[in-house]
Amino acid sequence: MSFHLNNITIENILPMIQEVASQYLTRENSRNITVKGDSNFVTEVDMQIEKAMKERLLSLYPDTQFMGEEKDNSDVDFTTPVWILDPVDGTSNLIHDFQNSSMSLALAIDKKIVFGIIYHYSTKEYFWAKKGQGAYVGTTPINVSDTTELSRSLVSFGTSPYDKATLGEKNCQTLKQIFFTCEDIRRIGSAAIELAYVAAGRVDIYLERNLKPWDFAAAIIIIEEAGGIITDYNGQAIDISKPSDILAGNKMIHEKLRHTIPL
Ligand code: IPD
Ligand code: CA
Ligand code: CA
Secondary structure, three states: OOOOHHHOOHHHHHHHHHHHHHHHOOHHHHOOEEEEEOOEEEEHHHHHHHHHHHHHHHHHOOOOEEEEOOOOOOOOOOOOOEEEEEEEEOHHHHHHOOOOOEEEEEEEEOOEEEEEEEEEOOOOOEEEEEOOOOEEEOOEEOOOOOOOOHHHOEEEEOOOHHHHHHHHHHHHHHHHHHHHHOOEEEOOOOHHHHHHHHHOOOOOEEEEEEEOHHHHHHHHHHHHHOOOEEEOOOOOOOOOOOOEEEEEEOHHHHHHHHOOOOO
């Protein structure tokens, strides 16, 4: 199929994800673990799902490129359409059988995300959006929350677990500040699920330092199409080709929290 945005449909993408998940997401594969870094692991599930998605996406859409967490991406050229995949977001959860892991898949054209889907492997919910067409969980439209006060806001907080040495102290200060300012804090352990929950209005805001493009790419369009805002901690637009701090929420809480957190 030659590349055209009209051919990027949930009907084409969802069955691919469901089929790959049912084939490779097994307890046996998730027990086959390799250490990548500090608190950072990869399992056979991550590797097999990435390989299977890459094969299927490039065979259905031959004029596209593929960027994935578990491969070398130095040759990726953003002047042509690029798929951006995190095969398992929440690998620690998968290893511990904590039932909160997801696939995050986005399509970038000219460095702008035009399609994104976050698939929750345990609940089978899928949060998705296409440019200009709204955001959905399954077939139901979603919107960010309408909370206006920080004291009434539920904040999902990402701990940057692989950067404890450099960001740990700073993150603890931020966490303390938020805890005493907001209603309460949540931590699921999959940035993509937490960002999807912002889009669905289940939490008011999510923040985490030093996320990678595959953690946040799909969420950019899902949150924007759900009426929210996603920026770095300074309120600046995100460059999807680089790691970035991420602050994503409804517009009122985003504006208020941005001026509260220590940078
Ligand atoms: C991680 C998860 C985690 C977040 C980390 C991410 P991974 O992704 O989203 O919740 O705190 O910053 O790197 O390694 O499970 O794909
Ligand atoms: Ca991830
Ligand atoms: Ca991952």
